[in-house]
Amino acid sequence: MGLMQVECPAGAGAGQRIKIVANGAEYEVEVPAGVVAGQTFQIEGADRDRGHTMSVDKIAPVPAKRPAPPDRIQLSVDPASPWMPSDEILEEFFFDDELTRQFFSDKERCEMTGLAVLFPPAAPCTMITCSLADVNAADFAYSRWVAVSKENIYIVRRKRKADWRFDCCDINESRKTIPINNVQDIMINEPAAYAAWCCFVPNVLTSVAIETAGTGGAMGGGDPRVDPSFGMLQGLLDPQRFRNVVLNLKKGIYIEPGGGTRAVGAPPAVDSLGRTLGALGLPAAGTLATAAAASPAIGGSAMEQYLAEMVGVLHNIDQNLFHIRSRVPDRLFTGPCSS
Numbered sequence: 001m002g003l004m005q006v007e008c009p010a011g012a013g014a015g016q017r018i019k020i021v022a023n024g025a026e027y028e029v030e031v032p033a034g035v036v037a038g039q040t041f042q043i044e045g046a047d048r049d050r051g052h053t054m055s056v057d058k059i060a061p062v063p064a065k066r067p068a069p070p071d072r073i074q075l076s077v078d079p080a081s082p083w084m085p086s087d088e089i090l091e092e093f094f095f096d097d098e099l100t101r102q103f104f105s106d107k108e109r110c111e112m113t114g115l116a117v118l119f120p121p122a123a124p125c126t127m128i129t130c131s132l133a134d135v136n137a138a139d140f141a142y143s144r145w146v147a148v149s150k151e152n153i154y155i156v157r158r159k160r161k162a163d164w165r166f167d168c169c170d171i172n173e174s175r176k177t178i179p180i181n182n183v184q185d186i187m188i189n190e191p192a193a194y195a196a197w198c199c200f201v202p203n204v205l206t207s208v209a210i211e212t213a214g215t216g217g218a219m220g221g222g223d224p225r226v227d228p229s230f231g232m233l234q235g236l237l238d239p240q241r242f243r244n245v246v247l248n249l250k251k252g253i254y255i256e257p258g259g260g261t262r263a264v265g266a267p268p269a270v271d272s273l274g275r276t277l278g279a280l281g282l283p284a285a286g287t288l289a290t291a292a293a294a295s296p297a298i299g300g301s302a303m304e305q306y307l308a309e310m311v312g313v314l315h316n317i318d319q320n321l322f323h324i325r326s327r328v329p330d331r332l333f334t335g336p337c338s339s
Helices: 097-118 119-142 240-251 286-293 301-326
Strands: 001-009 015-020 023-032 040-044 058-061 089-094 143-149 150-155 173-177 183-191 209-210 232-234 254-257 261-263
Touching: 001 023, 058 232, 097 119, 143 240, 183 240, 240 254
Parallel strands: none
Antiparallel strands: 001 040, 015 023, 015 058, 089 143, 143 150, 150 173, 183 209, 209 232, 254 261
């Protein structure tokens, strides 16, 4: 192996791991400290590349790996990534799974303890629930996946065990696709106050609400474990970056993890139901407005003729209703509403 020079490309920076394909060979390296885009640094390459500054054929961030749960936690969820090549994922966003697990576990235990104190006959059931609180919270925390493409936000919740972990209590796998053009805003709610009675469990998770034109936000204080709209994401590691990436993708710009930007094209226009305009027989974006602008204005004698035709149509409707009324027996019109 010999040393070769590599120019740090736009979008990469110090500390970022990158994958380089040069002259048919693939290298995975970390950009050294102090190196910025445009500067060169050395990596070990093939002997034939010794001493040369290499032109990089491809560069891409090395996908981050999701931290594994502690060995003592036996998860029921599938740990494999749910993304497919057709999703064209630009970036995946991770949750603070361990903080989420600890928070919901403590919250469940606190609530069950309070129930047992207030209603002692429920103590046997609350003890069982408390014993399963940690593994249930872990299954919820590690079942969540969020990623973005240039057109959509993808939210996946894997099938998991819940409650007393019988098969009848399983929560099914769900997948939500939110067109980025439908996103109106993304609200970030920092933790404050307490989540359980007697102030025993403080709120420690940041909540992110995805607001769309049809659903608004999910910041009403609902439980994200049973949120049917998937509008609230709780415990994201970097909620501010998630917001910045999504709102910039609405403009057709992707902010690279290293701080650079690149154009990815504005997402297609969609209607209120999330359907892409111009597909499946729907009018293309701007078609209706263009047609309306191309229509000639009505005025003068043309307007008078148009109004006269409308009066004639209304007169005919009135005459038809009168004839229908004359054929209906009067007794059907007697009563308090007949006048």
